Amino acid sequence: MTQTVAKNGGTIRNIGALTSPAHCPQGLPGLQAAEAGAIVSALHRTGNCMGGKAWRCWAGLILLGLASMAEASVQLTGEDLYYLLSAEFATQKHDPEIAIPAWKHSVDQLPTAAVLAAASKAAAQLGDLSQALRWAKRWHELAPEDSESARFEAGLLLADGQEPAAIDLLQATLARFPEDERVSSELAELLAQHGRFGDAERLLHTVIQNHPDSAAAQLTLGRLALLQKHPRRAAEAFAKALQLRPDWEEAVVLYAESLRQQGSSLAALQTVQDFCAAHPSATDARAYLAKLYLNLGGQTQAYRVLQQLSLLRPDEPKIWDQLLLLAIGESDWTGAQQALEHLRELSPHSPLNSYYQGRIAEARKDWPKAREAYEKLAGTPLADEAQLRMAQTYYAQGHKNQALLELQKLQARHPDDAQIPLLRAQLLQEEAEYGMAAQILDQALEQHPRDPALWYARGIVAEQQKDYAGMDKAMRIVIDLRPDDAQAYNFLGYSLLERHKQLPEAGAYLEKAIQIAPEDPNIQDSIGWYYHLQGDQKKALYYLQKAHAQMGDEPELLNHLGRVLWQMGQQKEARALWQRGLKKHPDSRQLQEALLHP
Structure with missing residues (x-):
């Protein structure tokens, strides 16, 4: 690592490089071209050059930007420029050990x-929240006429858990800048987060009345409606925001989400599909x-x-994580390996690499290779997940006892983890050992x-034990704990249908589920079958065809x-339908029975 000693004896490392003093802008306050050139040359000698034309462009822009940081009455010396360049470049490289001290020096010399x-924005970017907040307060004191300084300080206060102080600051700022829509929107969202929905909505309606073309206010109004679980109202606000700004990606995503929450998932899908077709570079929408x-x-x-x-965001690991798992699900082994x-x-040293190697091998039924990959994860944060996967590989090979032993060992280490007994019970269910x-x-x-x-x-x-009273009790407890659990309502309703008992009660459960x-195609199937048993074949066909469009030829x-x-x-x-299904599922007793006794 190349090091350069600064004038005060401090060490500045990895500052970067400039190619020539000739590229330094002329006429900076208090800074002669020769002095600037000397500093640039010194920086050049630190090495790590990012190269040629791109570096010269970057350096020129930074120098011009630094010049604007000095007021007309302030003399920008060579040392000042040196530290400003150091701070800016270290921030770009996300190196807080260099950036924060360099910014401190710059703030002391050029406040x-x-x-x-x-400095405040850089400290926030680098994760030093307390330092960012201190500098933001000083920034706001020096520039009280700048609403951005107040909004930035409020954001930092909020991140620091000082919500009341953030609200007070934004309210004072709004009183000073009543026409600033950004302050109004941020204050409204903050008020809503504290349950003051009425105050937030009144504030936004005032903004919209004064600024009918404010897409930001409409978007915030929609957010408030979503927070209050009013998706229809939210959709109306987001639609107005999109009328004002048709290319606003955030607005189209929120509009689609409000449609989905109304139960119109297909309309949400069509909305986002159309937007992505019209905006090939839209990433959040995709x-x-x-x-x-x-x-x-x-x-x-x-x-x-x-x-x-993945082509639009090639450097985002989360996308590649999802892509890899879906490639496994699609049996696209070339895509998974890529x-x-x-x-x-x-991330060359990430334990996820071994984990995903195991998942690929597991999906291809290469059990030894899968376990070899999972064993490499011992001592990593993924060790427990790897042991769960190993248990499943043993089970898939028919080594049921070994699989249960792995899970027992894991549960002994994590007795409070509810997921492990769930998996143990699932394995036992598949072996029809319902009692255990x-x-x-x-x-x-x-x-x-x-x-x-x-x-x-x-x-x-x-249910599998034919303990219907026990099933009924368990599912009612689920509904009590999670009132919007559609699967519990569906399970109760369909169980009654299967036993041809209490059809009106079954229908009530299934209507709630849908x-x-x-x-949900499983619920569509259930309620379609309910309408069939009730004699309403038209409604039955409607729901069953919708389910078939999603589930395909499920027996x-x-x-x-x-x-x-x-x-x-x-x-x-x-x-024809049953025969086609039987070709795909020759062991299906249901389809065999349907053909023999329609």
Whole structure:
């Protein structure tokens, strides 16, 4: 590492390089061209040159920017410039050990509003919140007429947990700058976060009245509506924001989310698809589109969107993580391996590399290679997850006892983790050992009596044991703990349908489920079957066809859909549907029975 000794004896390392004194801007206050050139040359000797034309452009812009930090009455010396350049470049390189001391020196020598603003923003960027806040306060004191200084200080106060102080500051700033829409929007969101929705909405309506073309105020109004769980109102506000700013990516994502929360996932999907088609470089919208596809069961479509997104954001590991897992799900081994190699380039020492190597090998049923990869994760933060995966590889090979032993060891280390007994119970269920599964879940519920996932699993086991009273009790507890759990309502309702008991009660449960999750294909199948049993074949067909569009040729769904078609006089179509399904699922008793006894 190259080091350069500054005038005061301090060490400044990795400052960067300039190519020639001739590229230093002329006429900086108090700084002669020769002096500036000497500093530039000294910096050049530190090495680590970023190269040629790009460096010269960067250096020129930085020098011009630094010149603006000095007020006309302030003499910018060579040493001042040296430290400002050091601070700026170290900030660009995200090196707080150099940047923060260099900014401190610059603030001490040039305590102007511009320097304090730059120093505060740099400290915040580098994660030194307390130092950023101190400089922001001084910046605001020096520039009270600048609303940005107050807004930046308020943001830092909020990040520091000083919400009341942030609200007070923004209110005082709004009184001083009543026409500043940014202050109004930030204050409104902050008031809403503290439950003062009425104050926030009144403030925004005043802004909109005075500034009818304010897209920012409409966006904030929509955010408030979402916070209050009023998606319809939110959608109206976001639509107005988009009318004012059609290219606003954040607004289109929020508008789509408000549609989804109203139960219009397909409309949300169409909205974002159209926006992405019109804006090829939109990244946030594409990330949301991939999430929407996954929520709707469209794994293949989500995979394609993430492939596009990886080209737009090649240096974002999170995207490659998702892309790799979807590539495994799509059995695209070439794509999975390419994604893994890219992740290795981004983070060569990350334990995730071994984890994903194990996931690829596991998906390809190369069990020894999978376990070899997972064993490398011992002593890392992923060790427990790796042991869970190893247990599943043993189970997949038929080594049930070894799999359960791995899980028992893991649970001994983490007795308070509710996820481990869930997995143990799942493995036992698959072996039809319902009694042991129930025992493990009952023990876990003694420790976690308000865990809805444990109660849900307990309800499933009770159903498998034909303990319908126990199932009913467990699912009702899930609903009590999670009133919007659509799957619990669906499970209760469909269980009653399967037993041909209490159809009105079953219908009430299923209507609640479809209201909460209208695009869930499993719930669409359930309520479609309910309408069939009630004799309403038209409604039954509507829901079953929607489910079929998402779930494809799943045997139980094909059985239901075919029987509805048969009842509607479309016997030929029903038989063709069952025969097609049986080719894909030759062991399906439901489809065999449907063909024999329609």
